[in-house]
Amino acid sequence: DVKVTQSSRYLVKRTGEKVFLECVQDMDHENMFWYRQDPGLGLRLIYFSYDVKMKEKGDIPEGYSVSREKKERFSLILESASTNQTSMYLCASNTRDARRNSPLHFGNGTRLTVT
Amino acid sequence: AQSVTQLGSHVSVSEGALVLLRCNYSSSVPPYLFWYVQYPNQGLQLLLKYTSAATLVKGINGFEAEFKKSETSFHLTKPSAHMSDAAEYFCAVSFNQAGTALIFGKGTTLSVSS
Numbered sequence: 084d085v086k087v088t089q090s091s092r093y094l095v096k097r098t099g100e101k102v103f104l105e106c107v108q109d110m111d112h113e114n115m116f117w118y119r120q121d122p123g124l125g126l127r128l129i130y131f132s133y134d135v136k137m138k139e140k141g142d143i144p145e146g147y148s149v150s151r152e153k154k155e156r157f158s159l160i161l162e163s164a165s166t167n168q169t170s171m172y173l174c175a176s177n178t179r180d181a182r183r184n185s186p187l188h189f190g191n192g193t194r195l196t197v198t
Numbered sequence: 199a200q201s202v203t204q205l206g207s208h209v210s211v212s213e214g215a216l217v218l219l220r221c222n223y224s225s226s227v228p229p230y231l232f233w234y235v236q237y238p239n240q241g242l243q244l245l246l247k248y249t250s251a252a253t254l255v256k257g258i259n260g261f262e263a264e265f266k267k268s269e270t271s272f273h274l275t276k277p278s279a280h281m282s283d284a285a286e287y288f289c290a291v292s293f294n295q296a297g298t299a300l301i302f303g304k305g306t307t308l309s310v311s312s
Contacts, residue, residue, distance in 0.1 A: 191241045
């Protein structure tokens with residue numbers, strides 16, 4: 084079974100802090116994604132990566148950056164946390180193998196509260 | 199533009215009743231379609247996916263979905279609801295084979311009463 088592990092289930096940070104959210108997958112997937120989930124808004128893509136050191140902006144990249152130094156690990160960085168970044172953050176991965184049209188495999192999420 | 203619409207943010211059924219969750223999409227290319235389920239405080243799990251092999255797709259937990267190209271729909275059904283089906287359900291559409299262009303609907307919360 085594919086396992087996507089997010090390092091924290093709950094985080095509480097102060098406004099202005101630098102925040103790191105970590106995600107590791109164990110299935111050698113090429114693609115990794117960060118979403119945020121808010122009530123009534125569904126899932127919105129922040130960034131994705133299709134290879135090591137490669138990244139692409141999603142729909143709402145402002146205020147975030149990402150890092151992918153190793154294939155299995157994809158980090159989301161909030162350079163200076165703000166209260167409007169309080170949300171559930173979901174990491175996901177899939178393979179780029181076109182024949183399989185791979186679905187996304189999700190971690191359990193990190194609920195971040197910025198006070 | 200590509201889009202996904204889930205009709206009804208909240209659906210309530212009685213235990214044993216039919217479950218119908220609606221999903222419509224707009225696409226200029228043949229889409230790949232998915233349904234995911236999210237239980238409280240968990241990530242999303244794949245329920246089923248459409249990959250053009252058959253228009254009626256069976257998934258886990260007794261759910262199935264039918265792809266109707268003429269209606270651009272991919273509605274999710276289950277003949278008899280169970281209390282454990284209470285969760286949030288997301289329809290998603292992928293517009294490329296590389297798997298990097300996935301759009302989610304806003305979700306439908308299913309409540310099941312006894």
